[in-house]
Amino acid sequence: MDVTYSILSAHALEAEVREAYDIGSPVECHLLRRGSSDTYCLATRTNRFILRLYRASHSALAVSFELDLRSHLAAAGVAVSAPIRAKNGLIALSLPAPEGVRQLALFPYPVREPFNSSDLTHWRSAGQLLARVHTVADTMVSSTPRARLDLVASIDSPLSAVLPLFAERPADAALVETMGAELRSRLEKMAREGLDWGVCHGSFEPRAMHITPDGHMALDDFEGCAEAWRPWDLSGVQWAGRRTSGIWENFAEGYAAIRRLGPRDCEAATMFVPIRHLSTLASFANQVDSWGIRHVSSRALDRWLLFLRDCHVVLDGQP
Amino acid sequence: MMRGAEAIVFPVVASIVHPDAVAALVRRAYDVGTVTDCRLVERGLNDTYVLTTSTAKYVARLYRAGWRSQADIAYELELLLHLAANQISVSAPIAAHDGMLTLAVAAPEGVRELALFTYAAGTPLRWMPEHAYPAGRLLSAIHEATQNFRSRHARSSYDLENLVDIPLISMERFLDDRPADLAFLRQFCATLRAIADETLGDAFEWGPCHGDFGANNVHVCGRGVLTVFDFDFCGPGWRMFDLVIFSWGAASRNHRGVWESFLKGYSEIRPIRDSHVAALPLFQALRHLWGLGLRARNATQQGSASLSPAYLDYRIAWFKAWEAQQGRTGPWSDATTTVQSGC
Numbered sequence: 001m002d003v004t005y006s007i008l009s010a011h012a013l014e015a016e017v018r019e020a021y022d023i024g025s026p027v028e029c030h031l032l033r034r035g036s037s038d039t040y041c042l043a044t045r046t047n048r049f050i051l052r053l054y055r056a057s058h059s060a061l062a063v064s065f066e067l068d069l070r071s072h073l074a075a076a077g078v079a080v081s082a083p084i085r086a087k088n089g090l091i092a093l094s095l096p097a098p099e100g101v102r103q104l105a106l107f108p109y110p111v112r113e114p115f116n117s118s119d120l121t122h123w124r125s126a127g128q129l130l131a132r133v134h135t136v137a138d139t140m141v142s143s144t145p146r147a148r149l150d151l152v153a154s155i156d157s158p159l160s161a162v163l164p165l166f167a168e169r170p171a172d173a174a175l176v177e178t179m180g181a182e183l184r185s186r187l188e189k190m191a192r193e194g195l196d197w198g199v200c201h202g203s204f205e206p207r208a209m210h211i212t213p214d215g216h217m218a219l220d221d222f223e224g225c226a227e228a229w230r231p232w233d234l235s236g237v238q239w240a241g242r243r244t245s246g247i248w249e250n251f252a253e254g255y256a257a258i259r260r261l262g263p264r265d266c267e268a269a270t271m272f273v274p275i276r277h278l279s280t281l282a283s284f285a286n287q288v289d290s291w292g293i294r295h296v297s298s299r300a301l302d303r304w305l306l307f308l309r310d311c312h313v314v315l316d317g318q319p
Numbered sequence: 320m321m322r323g324a325e326a327i328v329f330p331v332v333a334s335i336v337h338p339d340a341v342a343a344l345v346r347r348a349y350d351v352g353t354v355t356d357c358r359l360v361e362r363g364l365n366d367t368y369v370l371t372t373s374t375a376k377y378v379a380r381l382y383r384a385g386w387r388s389q390a391d392i393a394y395e396l397e398l399l400l401h402l403a404a405n406q407i408s409v410s411a412p413i414a415a416h417d418g419m420l421t422l423a424v425a426a427p428e429g430v431r432e433l434a435l436f437t438y439a440a441g442t443p444l445r446w447m448p449e450h451a452y453p454a455g456r457l458l459s460a461i462h463e464a465t466q467n468f469r470s471r472h473a474r475s476s477y478d479l480e481n482l483v484d485i486p487l488i489s490m491e492r493f494l495d496d497r498p499a500d501l502a503f504l505r506q507f508c509a510t511l512r513a514i515a516d517e518t519l520g521d522a523f524e525w526g527p528c529h530g531d532f533g534a535n536n537v538h539v540c541g542r543g544v545l546t547v548f549d550f551d552f553c554g555p556g557w558r559m560f561d562l563v564i565f566s567w568g569a570a571s572r573n574h575r576g577v578w579e580s581f582l583k584g585y586s587e588i589r590p591i592r593d594s595h596v597a598a599l600p601l602f603q604a605l606r607h608l609w610g611l612g613l614r615a616r617n618a619t620q621q622g623s624a625s626l627s628p629a630y631l632d633y634r635i636a637w638f639k640a641w642e643a644q645q646g647r648t649g650p651w652s653d654a655t656t657t658v659q660s661g662c
Contacts (some may be wrong), residue, residue, distance in 0.1 A: 034621075039622075293359065
């Protein structure tokens with residue numbers, strides 16, 4: 001039977017980890033949540049761990065790059081949880097799931113407090129954190145091929161994944177296409193003039209951050225990491241700053257204290273809001289056979305378009 | 320049996336079958352015209368697909384392995400056929416070539432049953448009196464038409480064991496690190512059971528219930544033609560229990576007249592006593608408890624995050640507020656006439 005996604009048995013994962021890792025004997029393992037990767041909690045008599053199981057669509061190379069990046073950042077003192085190596089020295093295990101090979105990685109269990117969006121000092125720390133991630137990532141030497149979010153990957157491919165969803169809504173399809181073309185030409189121009197380029201977190205937002213017991217801002221959720229224009233990572237914060245004053249200013253101050261934050265990069269960040277919005281819908285479109293059509297239903301498309309129009313208005317106000 | 324021919328596959332507890340594979344199964348086993356499209360619409364306790372064929376639209380449901388027994392499913396489908404035969408507009412099961420209502424599908428996690436249903440045309444019910452009134456009539460008609468429904472298949476029922484005792488047992492391991500809450504929940508269950516034992520019984524009518532009768536499972540088409548679907552939670556229970564989901568929807572939207580219109584519609588077919596409506600808070604508490612147990616039982620597939628500390632705090636607080644308001648002198652203890660619509 002052809003399946004698109006499966007939930008692996010927690011019991012079997014526990015046995016797998018017992019064999020492959022030198023962490024003592026697991027006594028319990030259970031599914032915490034399903035998402036762009038599935039997260040399990042695994043406990044031994046003395047310790048707890050997070051077991052992350054990537055989707056089959058996440059290749060071994062993509063996972064390997066993410067784990068290399070995490071390890072590199074952690075080694076440089078950035079508050080990022082690094083994978084635990086298996087007995088054979090590997091940082092990920094390949095498991096033969098029915099839908100294809102899935103990668104498993106094991107992490108220490110984080111003790112943490114959630115990011116508080118209404119606390120401006122958190123935004124300042126978030127700026128410092130992201131600046132350190134960008135700076136330290138620039139020093140990473142890794143031969144692992146990584147995703148590159150160039151014009152094709154960030155606009156053309158998502159656009160062609162998304163347009164069929166609007167097959168029965170020609171006016172909306174035209175709007176999406178026009179906006180895609182406009183974003184492309186703006187980005188091309190700005191990139192020519194010079195934008196910071198390098199390894200990005202990819203999904204930088206409050207949800208990915210938390211506070212460690214010693215008061216550090218820590219970063220997680222690296223599934224979207226790739227080489228990209230750095231304003232990609234600034235865009236979410238800048239958008240949040242439109243609604244609440246102080247957010248962007250504190251974040252930018254924090255970032256600039258560690259790493260140069262150019263005016264061009266700040267300006268370009270706005271453009272990446274609709275670009276990321278496009279990517280999100282494209283990923284729903286690409287995974288419709290495993291996530292279902294709910295995220296691309298006509299109501300969901302209405303909401304998606306509404307936000308795209310908001311972005312359009314904001315972008316139009318820019319030079 | 321061939322050995323070694325198939326690659327070793329990691330053990331799984333659930334899987335999503337590719338829509339194309341579902342289309343192929345339906346094409347082979349049913350006489351529904353040429354399947355032109357099949358999409359996964361919902362991943363839930365079961366997975367739901369919408370199929371378009373050369374003749375009509377259909378819904379295919381793949382029951383999760385181990386979720387419902389064969390008897391459970393047979394009861395549900397028999398109930399639906401009974402309702403359809405009684406002119407209730409339902410999404411009704413369709414028999415395969417071989418006359419069977421279900422098809423066994425070999426999924427990686429084990430055998431899953433597939434059932435094919437007629438498509439409920441229309442759009443979801445909206446929380447307005449114009450929709451609530453026919454919805455009340457529809458639920459009442461379902462209850463009326465099933466007064467004498469008997470199935471030879473056993474279906475687990477909404478009795479106090481399933482509403483209180485089993486949810487409590489299922490929840491215990493999730494409250495390991497919250498001893499005070501566990502103690503409270505035990506005491507609350509005992510209180511609730513005592514009240515229910517005393518209040519319910521023969522005074523409240525018992526019979527087949529839909530189990531999840533709300534806006535999401537009723538479609539409206541054209542001028543007030545309502546079709547009800549998704550009987551996966553059906554089973555024998557107190558009929559008042561079946562009004563709970565709608566009462567929550569009506570109250571949370573805070574739209575004036577929605578609940579009253581629903582009750583008016585319901586009571587036009589089956590008279591409903593004020594004292595029974597006044598007992599709704601009891602059924603609401605039972606339903607929340609049952610829902611908590613459901614989350615606990617499905618944690619292996621939904622993830623234990625569905626019982627996060629925040630959610631547990633919220634639910635425990637609800638039970639405590641309920642107890643403070645209702646626990647001592649419930650409005651059902653005497654024939655009060657207030658209509659309780661709050662949740």
